[in-house]
Amino acid sequence: MNTVPAQEIKRRGIAAVDDLIAKGDLHVIRNNQPQYVVLSEERYQELLVAEQEAHYARVRESLQDLKEGRVKRGTADDLIEELKLEARSCIPLSGRPPLPAPPKNLWSTTATCVRSSPSSCATLSVIRSSRT
Numbered sequence: 001m002n003t004v005p006a007q008e009i010k011r012r013g014i015a016a017v018d019d020l021i022a023k024g025d026l027h028v029i030r031n032n033q034p035q036y037v038v039l040s041e042e043r044y045q046e047l048l049v050a051e052q053e054a055h056y057a058r059v060r061e062s063l064q065d066l067k068e069g070r071v072k073r074g075t076a077d078d079l080i081e082e083l084k085l086e087a088r089s090c091i092p093l094s095g096r097p098p099l100p101a102p103p104k105n106l107w108s109t110t111a112t113c114v115r116s117s118p119s120s121c122a123t124l125s126v127i128r129s130s131r132t
Contacts, residue, residue, distance in 0.1 A: 006030040
């Protein structure tokens with residue numbers, strides 16, 4: 001791991017990073033713990049492209065699942081009932097309790113609570129695809 005203490009950056013400035021970044025990603029150590037990672041612009045762009053390609057691959061897979069009939073459509077209430085979960089009222093995300101772990105045969109579930117007014121929660125369409 002390519003590292004530099006934060007104090008060294010404070011003392012030498014960006015020159016401390018320039019010397020080490022050529023060797024690869026640079027971990028900045030603060031209080032004896034890695035706190036930051038410094039990347040070259042080229043490496044950063046590579047990561048962005050890889051992330052975008054992974055996103056497109058997931059979308060293509062989901063569309064293939066839809067095309068091959070491995071998708072079930074319904075409302076959030078249908079999904080809650082099917083998974084035998086206890087229905088919860090719509091509450092702000094910051095105060096939301098953690099969700100239970102999904103069953104092992106559940107490949108992906110997308111459900112989001114959207115507040116249509118302060119006292120109600122809109123019903124959403126949910127796509128469920130199971131892979132066995």
